[in-house]
């Protein structure tokens with residue numbers, strides 16, 4: 206059984222079928238990238254998987270449990286977490302406090318027998334661990350608003366990781382990052398492989414082809430192919446529908 210099983214998922218905006226009878230299986234531990242042309246429905250799919258957007262039909266099963274219709278916080282509790290946009294970071298708070306809030310949301314009640322000081326200590330320790338995992342532990346006491354764009358994206362990842370997800374949904378984590386910042390984020394995603402299952406939407410094809418265990422190609426709301434990077438690169442239907450010459454350059 207796959208960790209994530211999506212069957213017949215649908216969503217329309219008026220007459221526009223954005224997710225059209227979509228099937229997708231994500232195996233435990235893999236990094237599964239979803240690529241496709243602009244407007245193919247990638248962000249909508251992530252929103253449907255995370256519970257941020259509703260679906261018109263079909264099913265999303267996570268670890269055998271039906272998630273369709275459940276709100277986002279129930280999916281997070283079950284182990285599905287999406288990396289939020291920078292807008293959800295509290296700029297006036299330290300990086301550590303931003304993550305600690307997420308840790309508290311996850312395990313608030315498990316701290317109830319601790320003294321307030323011990324609680325704060327345990328929260329900070331868990332938050333620091335998440336910051337360390339994404340490589341910005343040295344920024345723990347910096348105001349989040351003062352971090353570079355790339356560091357903010359690392360902080361978003363730390364916030365998502367602080368909920369201890371088994372499945373991480375990543376919507377364009379490299380958007381707006383520079384070469385070195387992008388490299389660092391790629392290394393973080395690589396380091397999570399095998400431990401945290403990742404569904405990645407990303408326009409940077411070099412990063413996708415270097416990182417993904419499998420790639421699904423989404424065109425007009427439907428997955429037209431799923432395979433290893435080599436299989437996708439060599440798939441004539443994919444080349445015709447989307448990749449064109451890019452496939453040959455991808456890695």
Ligand SMILES: Nc1ncnc2c1ncn2[C@@H]1O[C@H](COP(=O)(O)OP(=O)(O)OP(=O)(O)O)[C@@H](O)[C@H]1O
Pocket residue numbers: 218221223241242243244245246247248249250
């Ligand atoms: N809230 C909405 N209301 C109406 N149409 C929408 C809405 N959100 C998305 N769409 C439309 O649905 C289609 C898919 O959008 P979506 O953002 O999911 O695609 P995408 O593959 O992520 O695109 P991109 O690669 O450009 O980010 C587009 O045609 C978009 O205009």
